[in-house]
Structure formats: C-alpha cells, structure tokens
Amino acid sequence: MAYEVPFSVPAWTYDQALGRLHQALHFGIQPMLESVEDMLVEAGDPDLAFDCVQIAGTNGKTSTARYTAAILAGEGLRTALYTSPELVDMNERMEVAGAPVSRESFARGIAVAATAAERVNARRSAIGARPYDITEFDLLTVGALVAFAEAGVDVCVLECGMGGRWDATSAARSIRSVAVTGIGLDHMRILGDTLEKIAGEKAAIIKRGRTCVLGVGTATPDTMEDVFLEQCVREGVTPTLLRPDNLDDAAGELHPGVPRAHEDLPHASYLVTRRPGRIGGALVLDVQTLRATYREVAALKPTYQAANVACAVALAEDYLGRPLDERALADSVVSCPTPGRFDVRRADPLVLVDACHNPQSVETFLTAVRQVHADVCSRPTLLCAVLADKDVEGIVGLLAPEFPRVVCAQTSSPRALAAGELARAFERAGVEPLATCPTITEALALITARGEECVACGSITTAGEVSALLS
DSSP states (O other): OOOOOSSOOOOOOHHHHHHHHHHHGGGOOOOOSHHHHHHHHHTTOGGGGSEEEEEEOSSSHHHHHHHHHHHHHHTTOOEEEEOSSOSSOGGGGEEETTEEOOHHHHHHHHHHHHHHHHHHHHHHHHTTOOOOOOOHHHHHHHHHHHHHHHTTOSEEEEEOSSOSSSOGGGGOSOEEEEEEEEOOSOSHHHHOSSHHHHHHHHHTTOOTTOEEEEEEETSSSHHHHHHHHHHHHHHTOOOEEEEESSGGGGTTTSOSSOOOOOTTSOEEEEEEEEOOSSTTOOEEEEEEOSSOEEEEEEESSOTTHHHHHHHHHHHHHHHHTSOOOHHHHHHHHHTOOOTTSSEEEEETTEEEEOOOOSHHHHHHHHHHHHHHOOOGGGSOEEEEOOBTTSOHHHHHHHHGGGOSOEEEOOOSSTTBOOHHHHHHHHHHTTOOOSEEOSSHHHHHHHHHHTTOOEEEESSHHHHHHHHHHTO
C-alpha cells in the first residue's frame, strides 16, 4: 500500500535527530510494546506498507539478518534491513537496497517518530493517562519503519535489539516469518539468568500464522530447545530445525549436548565442504532444505558464518514459500558484507575487528582464529576493550591464552570497563598485558608503531571505534 505521513513533520537535520535520540537515552529500556504500537498507528501505519521478517538470538542474528536481506534482494525484492547497534554512524542501522539510508532520510524518519510520540502522549495526558516513556530504540524502530515505507520497499528484515517479547521490532504488524539463531548468557539482568529464561523471551516472536526457523544454537541443551518447541505447539507453528551434518561445523554455536533428531519435524541442514585456510579465504558449504539442495555456496568468511548463511537460506525460502534461484543465491551470499564480524579493516599491517562481546561469541570467534592461525605465537597482538556490564572474567578467561601479546584499552562508551580494571583481569588470568591505554586511539597507534598485526575485539563498541579510525 502507498504510505503517507498523516501530519506535518519538522525538517530536522541529522544532528538534530541524533540530539533527540540522545535525549531519550535516560529512559533506558522499557519492557512494553504499547508505546511503539500507538506510535505506528499515529504515524499512519508504516509497518503495513511492506512485509517483515524478524530475527532474534544472542549471537549470529546480525549476520543472519544481513544474509537474509541479501538473499531476498537477489530474488528481486526491494529489501530493507534494520540492525543494531551501528559500528560508526547511526544511520547504518537502516539500510535500503544494501546501503545505509541517507542522513536526510534518517533524520526525517526520527522526526516523524518523535512527532508521533508527542501526539500520542499529548492525547494520553488529555485523558489523565500517564505519558509513555519513549526510549531511543522506540524512536529508532518507528523511524526506520517510516523510512522504509517512504522508500517503497517490498520486505524488511528486522533484527531484534534485545530479547523478543518486548522488543520494539515486535510491534510491527506485518511479520510473516521469524528465526531464532541461538541463545547465550547475555543481558541477564533484563532477560533472565538462565538459558531457558532467555529462550522464553526470544521464543515470544514465534506466533500463529508465521513461519519459523530454529537455528543451530537453539538445539542444545534439551531444556532450552523445549522452550522453543513448546511455544511452537502453543501457537500452532511447525518450525524448521536447522542442523549441521557434521557437529564440528557448528563449533562454538552449540552448547554441550547432542541435538535430538525430532524426526516428526521438518529439517534444513548444511555441510561445510571447504574451510578457509587464511584470513579472507573461502568458506564453501552445501545447504539442504525441504525444497532444494544448494551446492557450493561460498563466502569469504570464517567457518562460523556457515550456520548463519544456512539459517538465512531456510528463512528466505520459508518467507517466499518456494526454492531460491541458485545462481542468485551464490552471488548474494559471496557479496554480502558483515561489518564488524571477522572484518579486515586494514591489510598492512593487518587490523581485524570482531564484535564478539560475551563468552559464547568469543568462543565462536576463537574457533575461526585457530583455523587460520594454529600457532598462538604467530597470531597478531590482541587489542581488547570490554563493557563493564558484561561477563568480563568469562571473556578474558577465553582470550588470555589465545594471543601472544595483549594491549588493554577503554572505549568511549559510558558502560566501558576502565582499561586498568581490564588489565587486572588479564593478570588474574595469567597474562601480563603489553600495555594499558586509556583510549582505543592510543592502543591502535601503539600497536601500529610497533609494526605489529592487530586483532581488536571485546565489544561492539571496540569494533566500531577501530573501524572508525581506519575508515
């Protein structure tokens, strides 16, 4: 349907839009959908102008969302992508046809969202109801849906920001297909302190009338998988279960345990036929679904991306309700960027960034490092900076023995762990850091001055700040 904003909108600049988003930060995270639902109605139902595909998961959801959007675009659909957070610029969160929306489109979307919020809250105040606390993510989500509707997209791929049940993306009323990539222990203060509790929050996106793919990372332990399967039963949804043909192909993706067969449910599977032998080398896999077998799907990515590619294939197929064009699939996957995920930002001397930010994603990242650098002593210097509200000891405990040298730093995030605290965590793990720097800029400059290769990881902010320095 054609979309028009039903009210006049202030002509904001990009900086004005960022300022309005910054003002909303003090509301933090609000576990409710009513505010976003009311804002969408007030804004003229932009979410009804196109279909949506939604992806949740602790790890892998951004890459899966990117591959899904690329595959759908390869099928001839004008496709939008909504992810979070950004690496460098805020408008990176909103893409149309494979590129970030312009700063002008971003600013207009946020202006529409903010105006809708003001109108909704004015009406609530007039009847004596408490105004909604409109969060930054509420404004971003509504703003994105407005920008996509005005761009005339056919389908939008929505990455959940956190959880699923109360995530702002879940307010969209045109979600046709969903996927959950996997579950890890992250955001525990909000989502719960066990895998099963976190699974319950993410499983809430599985609803009657939607297709569903359950990714590799949902298969173990059995008690966690049962949360998803029970939700499917309640909603009358038959999920597609994604499984590796070889469990080694899912190293870092699965929790301990062996996936159950579930012969009564449909399956999709994948087999890695070639692993990359160097950074930037080729990953090749076969993907089999109920509809087709896709052979020699290639990506210049580490092996852990195989699970995300296969999940995206199954999800795109389910949304379309038909097999994919094999040649278009090959082109879409090999050309799909995954910023901040095993991402080479400089070739000489090498700087590679990865957005791993919890123990499970760190372990997955390390499986890729080990494949291309078996000898620890030959690996690059680690530049590490983490957020204080993460599992610092768990992250450091995994990284400490894997690199010959470590430089500890601190990002500009207000949630950043002080570099000195991080250094002491490495010392407790048996590693004396080469240096401790107060900023990412100084840490990268030190490593570069030494003529050393660098791997930067520990948080999404770390990957973003290094990427910005090398842009």
